[in-house]
Amino acid sequence: MKEILNEHFSGERALFQRNGLKISGTVFGEGESPLKHNAYIELSDCTFDAKYPVWYSEKVKLNNCIIRESAKEGFWYSSEVTVSDSVIESEKCFRHCNGISLKNVSLANGVETMWKCANVRMDGVKVNGEYFAMDCDGMEITGLELNGGYAFDGVKNITVRKSVINGNDCFWNCQNVMIYDSVITGKCFGWNSRNITLVDCTVESLQGMCFVANLVLRNCKLPNTTLAFEYSENISADIRGGIDSVKNPAGGLIRAESIGEIIMEKENIDASRTKIICG
Template sequence: MNKIDQQQLTGERALYGAQDTQISRTIFSDGESPLKEARNIAIDHTIFKWKYPLWYDQNVSVTDSTFETDAHAGIWYTNHLTMTNVLLNTSKTFRRCRDLTLQNVDMPDAKETLWNCQDIQLDNVSVTGNYFGMNSNNIVAHHLRVTGNYAFDGAENVEIHDSTLLTKDCFWNCNHVTVYNSTIIGEYLAWNTNDITFINCTIESEQGLCYIDHLTLRDCQLLNTDLAFERCAHIDATVTTTIDSIKNPVSGRIEAPKIGSIILDSKQIDPTQTQIIQTGSED
């Protein structure tokens, strides 16, 4: 394998088309697309300072490295990428990429990041920015932390464990989402989504969980969540806390210790299609 160690590289396409190369303790200064069209690259303890560092690449690993603010739109059209212990202080990272594994990655400026990507593994990833994960699919995340609105809009086949999502309009327009043991805070959760399941989750959402087909809640807490389940069909919900209010569910079963207000407009829906059970006992 070729080795580049403790270099400072400048200029456009500084290592264009590099193959079978280990890059260590190197700084990529001004100059666009330094590693465009690279193959079989291992990068460690390296700093990227300028735009488009990893475009159209294949088989790349990055460890213990930093992408500074001006490494904008850093990773597009790249497949088979692993990142471990990396700071990505850049926006619009990851577009139309496939087979991504991110572990211990911090993204403090992640607006419009991870768009139209597929086959994604996230483990201990922290994200701040709007529109994270838009139109991406086949995502498995553990210990994910998201701060920023509209996360996962249009995503498909998403599985999230032990995570915290502080995000308005999360999971809109999605297909096939399962969330385990997580906290989701934000208005209008999961509207216009098909097949979404929450298991042992804590949810706080003004007018959350509406306009959904096939909604499942298993042993979830709904806190400060009002006008829930509007126009939802095929509901299977077991909630362990009081629900502030529900409005015009289309069909299914809702069980909770207590429901503050139940709005059923027979001009809008058929109330007989939804079974509503108040057990009177709260965990």
């Protein structure tokens, strides 16, 4: 691989269609599209100020790099991108990518980031920003710390472990979601989704877990959760502790130590399809 050390690039398409590069200590300054249509690129200790840093590229690795706020729309239409021990300050950073691996990465302004991506791996990632990870397919996530509403809208085939998610209306319109040992806080969790399973989780939600088909909760806690399970069907919920209120579940089994209020509107649902056990 050709080495580039301690350089400064500016302007448009600085390293356009260059392949097999090992780049260290380099600044990609004012301009745009410094790495476009590239392959086999390794970067370390680099800083990006230029817009559209990595587009239409493959097999790109970044370690200990900084993507500044000005470097908008960082990784689009690219594949096999690995980012480790780095800081990304720009919004809309990952779009239409396949094969993304993030480890110990901070997404300080992760607004509308990770959209329509596939085969994503995240470990020890921190995200601040709304509308994170929309319409992704195939995600393996461990140790995520996310602050921002409307995350994971429309995702498919996702597994989340040991994570903390704070924000309204996450995991809407999803399919095949597995969440383990995690904490989720915010109203309206999981609406309009299919095949959601939570194990050893804590969910704090207003009108959470509504309009869900095939919902499993094993050994979970639902503190400060009200109006849960409305119109959800095929429920299998084993709750430690209490639930403030349950409203109009469409069918299944709900087991909890206590339920403050059970609302069954006979004109809207068939109450006989749901079994509720308290105590």
